[in-house]
Amino acid sequence: MEASIEGAGAAAMEVGRCAEHGKKLAYFCKREKLRVCxxxxILGSHQGHTVVPVEEALSELKELLSACSKELESKSLEQSSRLEEIDQNVTTxxxxxxALQRQVGDDFDALRSFLDAEEKALKEQIAAEAQDTLQELSRLKMECLQRVESLRxxxxxxHSALQTDNLSEVLKVLNISSDG
Ligand SMILES: [Zn+2]
Ligand SMILES: [Zn+2]
Structure with missing residues (x-):
C-alpha cells in the first residue's frame, strides 16, 4: 500500500512527512482539508474520514479551479458583451x-425665416397704410392752402378799400352800386 502511494506521482513525492508517524503525507482528508499519512x-485521528490520494485531491481541486476559471471567463465575456452594448448605446x-439638435436647429431656422418674413410684411403693410394716410393729409393740406389763397x-x-377815402371805390368793393 505504501509502495503504491509512494509511486503515485510527483505531487505525492513533494508532500513531506507526517510529524506523528514519519510517513509521507500521501493522502488528503476531505473532512479537515489536511494532508495525512x-x-x-488507518490508526490515527483520521479514521473513518474520507481520504483520497493527494494527486487525486489535486486533480479534483484543479477541476474545481478549472470550473471556477471557466465561470469567471464566462462572466468576463458577459461583461465584455455588456460593455460593447453600453458603447453601442453611447454611440446611438x-x-x-x-440628430435632435440638428432638427431643433432646422425648426428654429424655419421659425426665424417665417418670423422675419412676417415682420417684413407687417412693416410693409404699416408703411403702405401710412402712405395712404399721408397722401390724404397732403391732399387736405393742399385744399387748405388753396382756400387760404382764395381768402387772401x-x-x-x-384791404385796398380800407386804405382809400374814395367812397365809390369802397362801395364798388362792397358790391354796392352808388348809381342806385
Ligand atoms: Zn500520520
Ligand atoms: Zn481527517
Missing part, C-alpha cells in the same frame, strides 16, 4: 442627440 487514516445616444385774394380789395 496512511497511518493517520450621441447620434440621436446630434378775396381780402386783397378789402
Amino acid at each position: 496512511s497511518k493517520c487514516v 445616444t450621441k447620434e440621436e442627440v446630434e 385774394t378775396l381780402a386783397e380789395p378789402l
Whole structure:
C-alpha cells in the first residue's frame, strides 16, 4: 500500500512527512482539508474520514479551479458583451442627440425665416397704410392752402378799400352800386 502511494506521482513525492508517524503525507482528508499519512487514516485521528490520494485531491481541486476559471471567463465575456452594448448605446445616444439638435436647429431656422418674413410684411403693410394716410393729409393740406389763397385774394380789395377815402371805390368793393 505504501509502495503504491509512494509511486503515485510527483505531487505525492513533494508532500513531506507526517510529524506523528514519519510517513509521507500521501493522502488528503476531505473532512479537515489536511494532508495525512496512511497511518493517520488507518490508526490515527483520521479514521473513518474520507481520504483520497493527494494527486487525486489535486486533480479534483484543479477541476474545481478549472470550473471556477471557466465561470469567471464566462462572466468576463458577459461583461465584455455588456460593455460593447453600453458603447453601442453611447454611440446611438450621441447620434440621436446630434440628430435632435440638428432638427431643433432646422425648426428654429424655419421659425426665424417665417418670423422675419412676417415682420417684413407687417412693416410693409404699416408703411403702405401710412402712405395712404399721408397722401390724404397732403391732399387736405393742399385744399387748405388753396382756400387760404382764395381768402387772401378775396381780402386783397378789402384791404385796398380800407386804405382809400374814395367812397365809390369802397362801395364798388362792397358790391354796392352808388348809381342806385
Ligand atoms: Zn500520520
Ligand atoms: Zn481527517
